[in-house]
Amino acid sequence: MNLKQLSATLGLSQTTVSRALNGYPEVSKATRHRVEAAARKYNYHPSSRARGLATGRALAIGHVIPMSDQHDMVNPVFGDFIAGAGETYAQNGYEMILSIVDKTNEHETYRRLKQRRAVDGVIVHGPRFDDARPALLTDIGLPFAVHGRVSRYDRPYTYLDVNNHDAFAQATGYLVALGHRRIALLNGLEVMDFAQRRRKGYEAALHAHGIGIDPALMHTAEMTETNGYNCARHLLGAKMPPTAFLCASLITALGVRRAIEERGLVMGKDVSVVTHDDMLPYLQNGGDTPIFTAVRSCVRSAGRQLAQSLLHAIKHPNSAPQQTILDCAFVVGHSTGPAPRKDEHGL
Amino acid sequence: MNLKQLSATLGLSQTTVSRALNGYPEVSKATRHRVEAAARKYNYHPSSRARGLATGRALAIGHVIPMSDQHDMVNPVFGDFIAGAGETYAQNGYEMILSIVDKTNEHETYRRLKQRRAVDGVIVHGPRFDDARPALLTDIGLPFAVHGRVSRYDRPYTYLDVNNHDAFAQATGYLVALGHRRIALLNGLEVMDFAQRRRKGYEAALHAHGIGIDPALMHTAEMTETNGYNCARHLLGAKMPPTAFLCASLITALGVRRAIEERGLVMGKDVSVVTHDDMLPYLQNGGDTPIFTAVRSCVRSAGRQLAQSLLHAIKHPNSAPQQTILDCAFVVGHSTGPAPRKDEHGL
DNA sequence: AATGAAGGCCAAAGCGCTTTGGGCAATAGA
DNA sequence: TCTATTGCCCAAAGCGCTTTGGCCTTCATT
Numbered sequence: 206m207n208l209k210q211l212s213a214t215l216g217l218s219q220t221t222v223s224r225a226l227n228g229y230p231e232v233s234k235a236t237r238h239r240v241e242a243a244a245r246k247y248n249y250h251p252s253s254r255a256r257g258l259a260t261g262r263a264l265a266i267g268h269v270i271p272m273s274d275q276h277d278m279v280n281p282v283f284g285d286f287i288a289g290a291g292e293t294y295a296q297n298g299y300e301m302i303l304s305i306v307d308k309t310n311e312h313e314t315y316r317r318l319k320q321r322r323a324v325d326g327v328i329v330h331g332p333r334f335d336d337a338r339p340a341l342l343t344d345i346g347l348p349f350a351v352h353g354r355v356s357r358y359d360r361p362y363t364y365l366d367v368n369n370h371d372a373f374a375q376a377t378g379y380l381v382a383l384g385h386r387r388i389a390l391l392n393g394l395e396v397m398d399f400a401q402r403r404r405k406g407y408e409a410a411l412h413a414h415g416i417g418i419d420p421a422l423m424h425t426a427e428m429t430e431t432n433g434y435n436c437a438r439h440l441l442g443a444k445m446p447p448t449a450f451l452c453a454s455l456i457t458a459l460g461v462r463r464a465i466e467e468r469g470l471v472m473g474k475d476v477s478v479v480t481h482d483d484m485l486p487y488l489q490n491g492g493d494t495p496i497f498t499a500v501r502s503c504v505r506s507a508g509r510q511l512a513q514s515l516l517h518a519i520k521h522p523n524s525a526p527q528q529t530i531l532d533c534a535f536v537v538g539h540s541t542g543p544a545p546r547k548d549e550h551g552l
Numbered sequence: 553m554n555l556k557q558l559s560a561t562l563g564l565s566q567t568t569v570s571r572a573l574n575g576y577p578e579v580s581k582a583t584r585h586r587v588e589a590a591a592r593k594y595n596y597h598p599s600s601r602a603r604g605l606a607t608g609r610a611l612a613i614g615h616v617i618p619m620s621d622q623h624d625m626v627n628p629v630f631g632d633f634i635a636g637a638g639e640t641y642a643q644n645g646y647e648m649i650l651s652i653v654d655k656t657n658e659h660e661t662y663r664r665l666k667q668r669r670a671v672d673g674v675i676v677h678g679p680r681f682d683d684a685r686p687a688l689l690t691d692i693g694l695p696f697a698v699h700g701r702v703s704r705y706d707r708p709y710t711y712l713d714v715n716n717h718d719a720f721a722q723a724t725g726y727l728v729a730l731g732h733r734r735i736a737l738l739n740g741l742e743v744m745d746f747a748q749r750r751r752k753g754y755e756a757a758l759h760a761h762g763i764g765i766d767p768a769l770m771h772t773a774e775m776t777e778t779n780g781y782n783c784a785r786h787l788l789g790a791k792m793p794p795t796a797f798l799c800a801s802l803i804t805a806l807g808v809r810r811a812i813e814e815r816g817l818v819m820g821k822d823v824s825v826v827t828h829d830d831m832l833p834y835l836q837n838g839g840d841t842p843i844f845t846a847v848r849s850c851v852r853s854a855g856r857q858l859a860q861s862l863l864h865a866i867k868h869p870n871s872a873p874q875q876t877i878l879d880c881a882f883v884v885g886h887s888t889g890p891a892p893r894k895d896e897h898g899l
Numbered sequence: 900a901a902t903g904a905a906g907g908c909c910a911a912a913g914c915g916c917t918t919t920g921g922g923c924a925a926t927a928g929a
Numbered sequence: 930t931c932t933a934t935t936g937c938c939c940a941a942a943g944c945g946c947t948t949t950g951g952c953c954t955t956c957a958t959t
Contacts, residue, residue, distance in 0.1 A: 217938080218939045218940075220941095221939070230936095232937070255944090258945065258946085
């Protein structure tokens, strides 16, 4: 059943039926009800393509996840972020279209997305420190919103980010207050913007407390369990091992815990661990009593909010871009404790 | 730049330009080259909407993830599966559209998807044992492919599944061969089809070895770290604790390991663990030497393959549906060993 | 030289919607 | 009573493509 058929059945023009369904005022109440009833009865839903052609709007948002090759990793928070954004789209009649794009060929990919008029805007995932995408997207006139920020881009743009700097500064400060002086940072890949901010937060806190920065304690890698394990294992075996770890992800922290326990040490006593937690539902940080002391922020609700900001930007192209920075919650779990005295165990 | 403008610049009709770009034969070689060059030069890409309207094909596949409420969980394998499928779509000029749908209102959601002609077919995620979707989709005439299977649906349909039954039978058999008699099963939610198959594989293997089934050892829950931990902790504290655990997910297994170590036991010696492993890149099961003994299967490549099967079904509507069952690889890690003798430790 | 068949191109219809620019009554205002 | 106004409705154009049906050359065949 299409518009033509529906209006024929009703004995009305397509114009009137279309207007009735889209809430335009120049339709009598009686007719509107009649049309709506018929639409329900015949399960009529306008073709998104035809409507898109006619209106020029796609009623769709693109989510572009860059990937350099087949073995590149999908960020584990992706699914949850998407779920959040999807809720917003569903409420607003938008669709989400997802593209896996080649990192090495972004330029062309985004241009094509725009040219084909497949989307009204895009969400930029996984921004790097000097990401070229904001400039590119502004250039080709495709509205966008960034999940995170791009430090090297200074014109105003829509984004939603976690306050990574302060979160990691706070976490570091907490460990320092517990007496820790050798605090290892297991950061994500520092090409990523968020990782840079986290490192700076960590460094700022150490600096504020007059603690020197030891490059040997700072590591950067994909946030996997294995990397967390390998790195912690290596550090704990060094001659001057850290007494605390600051992890970029709960997954990394799980690897760190494994290394700690493998050495026969007790987490929260011999070695402290603080981690960032994206609150992924399948990797909950304990229940009411958190296992890990953590700075946390719900990535799913981030998806909801950022999608909202992008829709806003699309609807009001000339309004100032919405920029949201979410503060992390700090929760104390069992993974932290006072720094052990030197002679207390064999470290 | 659209078709009209492009053909005007070239001094050709829209017909000819369209045909040249779409590889139809009735265009001279010279003209075709000229057109292709111009298309590149002006970065011309046909509007997907207009093309869809004209051809009746959407060149898009819907991925529908059912969710009952805002706190429902996105399956952690989702991101990887999607990435695999996305590769296939990119190669074939398809787009992926993702809908978060309300589990309680599926009927209406799928009908609308079809009516709006937004997709040429859908991938069904997370099939339940008695999932109504295959019947529904057949009914409304929307091509589909299932990631998994639906036991209660007996007409032929396109699917790709892991051989869950045999994988869990093999894993159970391996533990039995090591002398284990009390083997706990930490299954996923048994409304899910795959979980049912896994349980049956487990039961079949026990049965084949003449071992009775103890309901107290069979648990079913969302596959989270916390659930794995809580369940294992509870079981290990019982008067007749299991000597081995069979887990539905690496994430659950991590929780089990935590419970084991918390009790001061050694995994692979006091208690054995075998798990299913979806090979998520951020949760690698060790490197060359696996930590967990596991049955594993790469979910990302599953995404690639199933997408291919669906595209095939769309292209050849009358061909027999492709049905793929992937066998798991069995890898031995450090988490399994001979069943301890009763008196060996305090269990 | 006449005929047919290809080869290469084009005009126009149509996909299913929205939107512009009226038109016709009924009602209100002068 | 006559003109505006308002309320409802409609015909037709247009969004950017694909595809049908034809037209005009050329070139090979009789």
